Amino acid sequence: SQELEQSPQSLIVQEGKNLTINCTSSKTLYGLYWYKQKYGEGLIFLMMLQKGGEEKSHEKITAKLDEKKQQSSLHITASQPSHAGIYLCGADNNNDMRFGAGTRLTVKP
Amino acid sequence: EAGVTQFPSHSVIEKGQTVTLRCDPISGHDNLYWYRRVMGKEIKFLLHFVKESKQDESGMPNNRFLAERTGGTYSTLKVQPAELEDSGVYFCASSLVGGAPLHFGNGTRLTVT
Secondary structure, eight states, rough: OOOEEEEEEEEEETOOOOEEEEEESSSSSSSSEEEOTTSSSOOOEEEESSTTOOEEHHHHHHEOOTTTTTTTEEEEOOOGGGOEEEEEEEEEEETTTEEOOOEEEEEEO | OOOOOOOOOOEEEEEOEEEEEEEETTTTTOEEEEEETTTSSSSEEEEEEEEEEEEEEEEESSEEEEEOGGGGGGGEEEEEOOGGGGOOEEEEESSTTTTTTOOOOEEEEEEOO
């Protein structure tokens, strides 16, 4: 089955700093999803990437999928306290979804 | 439109008791998924319904877990009898078609003491 590894496991940054979260797959990614979870809430869909080399942005968050479609990165520019939470990458696996372990992001004001 | 709703939001039960979790997907979503996040670990897939049929239940940990989706609408996940290691947050998600972005509920936090 698909194995997804996320790094780092946790991240503490000062407000205003940039950061990157990585997601590496053991198999070719045919659909890579980024979700964000805040404590007590469900997972919020951020972005979906499907094509090698694809890059998408939403507000200050940019996600990329490498050409080989085995690694994705999520980059946050000028982080804010509202960006704090757990970021998870998920991958399609025969129409099911598999997730990485998540990256816990803390943004210090 | 109403999102995915899960009930209860929290449940505290004793070992050996039974608990039933409910998930109401977004109306019209044929695909319904159950996931579980055990404290400190990744979210793990439990099973996938397409309408009322179990498409994939490979993630169900053992026969103490029973999921149903009668009529292809809401789904229930029953744990009987509950064990300590069943504690965690149970998420439900739905999608219109397979592979589409999932819409998640807020989860049910289950604590087995």
